[in-house]
Amino acid sequence: MSASSSKTIGRAVLRPREQVEERIKAAILSGELKSGEMLPPETELARQFNVSRTTLREALRVLTSQRLISKVPGARGGNFVQSVDHESLGAVVIETVGNLLALGSIRFDEVADVRRHLEVPSVRLAARNRTDRDLEELGSIVAHQRRASIDDPDIPDLDRRFHSGIARASGNRVLASFVSALHHATEPVHYLDLSPEVGRETVKQHVRILRAITDQDPDEGEAAIVEHLVYLQKHLAAVV
Template sequence: MELGEKILRPREQVEQALKKAILSSKLGTGERLPSEAELARQFGVSRPTIREALSSLQMQGLIRRVPGAGGGSFVQPVDHKSLGEVVRASMQNLVRLGSVDFEEVSMVRQYLEVPCAALAAENRGEEDLEELRQVVHEQRTRSVDDPMIAELDVRFHTIIARMSGNRVLASLVYALHHESEPVRYLDLSPEVGRHTVAQHQRIVQAIEDKDPQAAEAAITEHLAYLRKHIKAALADIPAEDSEDRAEQGSPAGLRG
């Protein structure tokens, strides 16, 4: 007969108790947790133990910690959107530390965004489609040095991911797009801007026509174009010289 039960360390006990309170909604979204001193009193442990438990919960995306006099620890939303934020933060750390490089993030993004476009073509609704058209219209009417261009690009790709109907997929695309942010790396000349908008228009048309294969082909062409120019910008070489390498690095079988 098994009578034993795993004995948790004080930090793990505190972490599990707080996690249970969050996941059971005893602590609601946006609610501020008691101070470290108060939590230490309630649990009968030291403040460093509380600090370790809170750091672990922050890493899991369950709380956010705000410094300063009006700060503290606050409960994060627990849904598919918060999944995207957790993945984004983790990916950001990996990229900045050099554990993974831009090309790896970019390739995974392509593997996810291509099926997103196909699913969007199958599942699209008029409201989402109109929002997508409006983004492209905004892109056409703004100059390439407009600070809104980067935000519009994020919105374009995020809307398509949302239109896929798969919330987990949409969350991952959001996270990866945020960390590979194509526009941040591109030399946005008027020519590059025109090509990008034209590619966006082809993607929208394929989704509007409910043509998954055309949507796959259009977004694959678009992402390959972006990767070619981004790699050139990062390596400080002419984009034309990196074209062959970008095409060779495109995921096989994604063109339908």
């Protein structure tokens, strides 16, 4: 090796809390601690790590806020390994995007644009991979939307479930989490100008999308979702 380069031997020393945190996290990610399993009581765990219960609890608190464990007080309570499924990705994105929007660190349209970009492959993949189970669920949602009146408080939720349901039918769980999360994050202003006219048109477009997915026609699905997104954006732009 040249004289100018030097091997790095050292590492930053870790504080007790960090070491406990890392060890438990590693145990969870490696499968050593299985999902749903209960950790030893805090007193016992603290003894094992040879740290105080206070320090141990700070480590557990971090892992809790990262959704790796959940704390349950009371008898038969304890610290349980969370089953970290793909939905936690959506939850984390919702949380962070919400913070960034509140702080003005990102603009609303940046979030909405990314969602729109993801909806296209979402529909295409759904048209290819949808199961009968998916069709049944989507059909049920659209049926509800037909019946819903303009002032129905469930409307935003139905819309979210429709778009999330498509993403889930795509078979890609990362895609599903992102679409669902971004939809959620952009929801607050989605229905500001919901007129009967817009409501009817929206349902009609949903029907077209669902038919394309049912027919397993990705191109028609893409055309339908693009029409829908353009329509929605136009009727939002008038408000925002």
